[in-house]
Amino acid sequence: MKFIPPTALVLSAIALLTGAAHAQAGGAKISDGVVKIGVLTDINGPFMDNVGKGSIVATEIAVEEFGGKVLGMPIEIVTADHQNKADIASTKTREWLDRDKVDAVTELGNSAVALAAMKIAQEKGRMSIVTGAGAQRISNEDCTPNNVHWVYDSYALANVGTKSLVKKGFKTWYYVTADYAFGHSLENDGRKFIEAAGGSVVGSSRYPFPGNDFASYIVKANGSKANAVAIATAGLDLQNAIKQGREFGLGTGGQATVAMLMSIMDVHGLGLKNAGNMMFAESFYWDYDDESRKFADKFMKKMKRMPTALQAGQYSAIRTYLKAVEQAKSDDVADVIKAMKRMRIQDAFAKNGTLRDDGKMVHDMLLVKVKMPSESKKPWDYYSVQETVPGKEAFESLDQSKCPLVKK
Known part of the structure; x- marks a missing residue:
């Protein structure tokens, strides 16, 4: 066995303490000195165009807009394909949270996948951000205090x-x-x-x-x-x-x-x-306003096509998550969700958005009509917006909610 001088042991301990202090520099509390986001999506299955690589790119755009750091700490992204199977999603979520120290598992297209990942995130004291699934029970009877439900529900x-x-x-x-x-x-x-x-x-x-x-x-x-x-x-x-x-x-x-x-x-x-x-x-159209067009332009440069609502919603959710980490000066899930609930969410995706006690992000919805070929004047000019429906009218009210987190 190689002999390690006492001085070396002391120096190693000082290095570890210095790293821990760095992770809490300026009063910020960032676990492991890094904010790690896990995008669990459908990369090769039936939903790959609606989410998949595009949702990963949307996540990257949100991170790039923060300069790759939050509170001076690096932001990392890991990705995996859940293959639309709850057991694969469960295994990967556990692996990410236990071994890879992922702070937030997100996208989770396919409601069975989302429900499975949410349960594990709650069990492990981490955050789940559902942007790709729409079963109402995600933010209703199966809601958890560690989950937020973005884009839409059924x-x-x-x-x-x-x-x-x-x-x-x-x-x-x-x-x-x-x-x-x-x-x-x-x-x-x-x-x-x-x-x-x-x-x-x-x-x-x-x-x-x-x-x-x-x-x-x-x-x-x-x-x-x-x-x-x-x-x-x-x-x-x-x-x-x-x-x-x-x-x-x-x-x-x-x-x-x-x-x-x-x-x-x-x-x-x-x-x-x-x-x-x-x-x-x-819930989103790329040509709706200046903000939506700005995000769509960034997405187009990377993907050579326009973003779906789910991909724009992923960008919005990650952007809001990182802003909440910044405001809370912490990546602790309770601190982050508390900060998110204080925000008025207004970005390329969300108009008049607020995060409710059930974890649902309520925002304006659109009723659209697909244009006929003769009506389309440019590439991706596909929708005519017929109506903008305020979030309070579009989503189920908290009074009707079965979420146990909602006080009545």
């Missing part, structure tokens, strides 16, 4: 995306729904708003997610003679369902095809010929 999507169409005369509806948590949530919430507005759901079909062949479900939807066929899924599944629906005559003869969750990448993939005149709820 309530807001269904609320903004159905009521106006019922009022326009689309009284009867048929659902084609992905058979997993988020799909169920989209359908269930949509039913409530359709019925509340005086309409009815005459039937539904649930397909195993992910799916490729939608023919039998579309035939049933057509046979229902419903005024509107709602497709409650997302990503490549949504695009395939709409394309196959057009082949089977879905949306003809005055019947509406309604996407319960659609993104600009879905419109791009379908083309305006297939997607034109569809109406749906959105």
Whole structure:
């Protein structure tokens, strides 16, 4: 065994103490002297265009705007593919929090993945930031004090995306729904708003997610003679369902095809010929105002396409998280969330945003209509904003919340 002089041991101890002091310099308390963000996303699966690499790039843009540091400490990003499997997400989240000392695990597209990661983050005393999943239970009955829920939830999507169409005369509806948590949530919430507005759901079909062949479900939807066929899924599944629906005559003869969750990448993939005149709820459009265009320009330079709402929401959430760390002078989850709740969130994504006690970030939502090819004047000129719905009207009120964190 090599002999280590006492002097060397003393110097090593001083170095360790100096490092600890550095991590708390200026009164700031940053664990391990680094703020580490873990982006757990769908890199190669059906949601990869809506989140995936674009959400990683959005995170990088937010970090770059801070100069790569917060409170003088470096910001690091780690990434992984959850493959839309809750068990893989759980394993990776534990590994990140236990071994890699990740402070916040984020994106978490796919509601089952989000719910699994949230639980572990709570158990380990770290933060989860859900930007890519929309099941209402994330910030409702399964809420945790360590989680924030950004971009949207199924309530807001269904609320903004159905009521106006019922009022326009689309009284009867048929659902084609992905058979997993988020799909169920989209359908269930949509039913409530359709019925509340005086309409009815005459039937539904649930397909195993992910799916490729939608023919039998579309035939049933057509046979229902419903005024509107709602497709409650997302990503490549949504695009395939709409394309196959057009082949089977879905949306003809005055019947509406309604996407319960659609993104600009879905419109791009379908083309305006297939997607034109569809109406749906959105939470971001790159050409909405100067701030959205500024972020979109940065994103375009890196990705060569425009950002989706989920990617813009990821940028917003990470930017707000880092501002909260800066204001709290700490990366402790309780300190950070307390700081976030004090903020008025106004950026490229969020308009009139506030973080509530249930962890939901409430902000204005948009009702958009996809332009026809003749109406589009430039690349990515895809939406016509029909209505801006204030957050308090779009999202479920705290009075209705089942989140145990909400005091009533």
